[in-house]
Amino acid sequence: MPVHAHLCAEARVIADLGDAQRIAHLAEDHWIDYPRARQALQELERMLDCPERTRMPGLLLHGESNIGKSMVIRKFLRAHPPREFNTDTGLLQVDVLAVEMPSAPQERRLYGQLLMALNAPYRPGDRLAAVEFTALTILRKVAPRMIIVDEVHNLLAGTAHEQRASLNLLKFLSNQLKCAIVALGTRDALAAMQTDAQIASRFPSFELPRWQENEDFRGFLAGFERQLPLRQASRISGSRAMVSAIMSATSGITGHISELLCRAAEAAIRSKKECITPELLQSVIGARSFA
Ligand SMILES: Nc1ncnc2c1ncn2[C@@H]1O[C@H](COP(=O)(O)OP(=O)(O)OP(=O)(O)O)[C@@H](O)[C@H]1O
Ligand SMILES: [Mg+2]
Known part of the structure; x- marks a missing residue:
């Protein structure tokens, strides 16, 4: 199995870099198709x-x-x-x-x-x-x-x-x-x-409407996860708890979703967890407002 098979080609390369470079990469906007x-x-x-x-x-x-x-x-x-x-x-x-x-x-x-x-x-x-x-x-x-x-x-x-x-x-x-x-x-x-x-x-x-909790939204989250340079899969779109938490914290606004996921990815890197879990997501949501 290729290394970091859960990531898109660009993120696979970034995932092997050091923490500081990966965190810097998170600050850039990347196009996710939806x-x-x-x-x-x-x-x-x-x-x-x-x-x-x-x-x-x-x-x-x-x-x-x-x-x-x-x-x-x-x-x-x-x-x-x-x-x-x-x-x-x-x-x-x-x-x-x-x-x-x-x-x-x-x-x-x-x-x-x-x-x-x-x-x-x-x-x-x-x-x-x-x-x-x-x-x-x-x-x-x-x-x-x-x-x-x-x-x-x-x-x-x-x-x-x-x-x-x-x-x-x-x-x-x-x-x-x-x-x-x-x-x-x-x-x-x-x-x-x-x-x-x-x-x-x-x-x-x-x-361009706000997101609703549906298949398109899960597809967007899956696309987002593929370009976060984390070394482990988080499987956000398959977790009802994480999908609902993201929706209620961001009111379905794309920019807030992006900010929340990037913060969560940064926390995953800093804590060495290397993936976003429901608990980590909740702690990031609890630390500040994303709506
Ligand atoms: N297709 C996308 N892929 C990834 N991130 C996106 C996408 N669309 C929006 N975003 C995220 O949402 C943020 C806001 O997007 P954008 O600046 O296009 O909003 P806007 O509708 O033009 O807002 P405003 O009316 O305030 O100008 C972006 O900086 C980016 O983080
Ligand atoms: Mg604009």
């Missing part, structure tokens, strides 16, 4: 492949804070990295351009984010008309097939007028550049986008 995220990624791929048409596709990927929205986008971006750096224009050539909605949601700042993401010059003091002209000229040259805007709930920090203007800008960009637009945010983003029927119809919603 059905809902896979569906989201498939939807993004489908949108990216959409041929040019009058009405380009849009999507609002929403879910609670810490649920895993940005992780899905990071995974998608790894599959679609910038193509090249054009030395003539000094611009990045990208198929997928990802930015964040500014915390003060004004059109000028949103254009600024797009320009900065392309390594293009942007002077925050410039007037809207000038920034818009520069941004559209550059964006037409780069011709991204998809623009992703994260943190769309930041819209709610703006006035009603700013909210409408920023949302209309997304629609305008989609029409002008013939590119797909993906918005990401919490329920507040959903609320902001649903106030306008035209926007709502351009951005069908796709939710």
